[in-house]
Amino acid sequence: MSRILTRSIWVYHFAAAPCNNCDIEILDALTPKYDAERFGIKLVGSIRHADCMLLTGVVNSKDLPRLMSIYQQAPKPFFVIAVGTCALDLGIFRGSYNVVGPPDKHIPIDAYVPGCPPKPEALLSAVVKLIEKVRNDTSKPGKKKVKGIKKL
Numbered sequence: 001m002s003r004i005l006t007r008s009i010w011v012y013h014f015a016a017a018p019c020n021n022c023d024i025e026i027l028d029a030l031t032p033k034y035d036a037e038r039f040g041i042k043l044v045g046s047i048r049h050a051d052c053m054l055l056t057g058v059v060n061s062k063d064l065p066r067l068m069s070i071y072q073q074a075p076k077p078f079f080v081i082a083v084g085t086c087a088l089d090l091g092i093f094r095g096s097y098n099v100v101g102p103p104d105k106h107i108p109i110d111a112y113v114p115g116c117p118p119k120p121e122a123l124l125s126a127v128v129k130l131i132e133k134v135r136n137d138t139s140k141p142g143k144k145k146v147k148g149i150k151k152l
Contacts, residue, residue: 008040009079009127012050014070016103017093018057021117022084026054029120041127047071052079052127055109058086060098064106071107081126082109085116 015023030036030043044050047070059067071080082103085091093099103109111126 008042009051009131010042010044010049011052011054011127012044012047012070012074013054013056014067016055016057016059016063016067016087018084018086022056022086025117025120026056026083026123029123034120034124036124036127039124039128039131041124047074050074050078052081052130054081054083054123055087055103056083058090058093058096058099059101059103059106060096061100062098064100067103068106079110079130080107081111081113081123081130083113083123084118085114088112088114091116 013023013026026043028034030041036042047053053071053074055067057063071078080103082088086093087103090096090099090102100106111130113122113126115122
């Protein structure tokens with residue numbers, strides 16, 4: 001695994017079909033109060049510049065093709081963090097006619113941040129734990145895939 005990811009993780013925010021509470025908390029985590037940049041976390045506007053994706057909301061039938069396309073465009077190695085209750089287990093949208101299931105049925109999720117909405121501290125903790133996981137990985141690049149962090 002590339003140790004370059006332990007210095008500065010640039011994140012791309014993908015809002016599937018959110019209520020926007022998680023999105024507000026992500027923006028709050030990037031303010032000077034929480035100072036995400038001290039960990040090298042920076043929000044970028046293009047998936048091609050990102051090392052990690054923050055996924056919020058439920059994935060519906062309209063968002064699924066866009067999510068798959070964006071995930072395929074991401075440079076590898078690439079990490080995905082599911083943020084909020086809706087991204088974890090569909091929340092109040094479970095059983096809805098338009099929901100295609102949790103995102104981990106379609107793309108690999110490396111970390112989960114529970115909460116409705118999750119606190120900015122929890123979001124920063126998930127990214128920092130992901131950085132530590134990459135830093136502590138002793139395998140040679142291309143030889144072994146990092147299984148990721150589940151249920152932080």
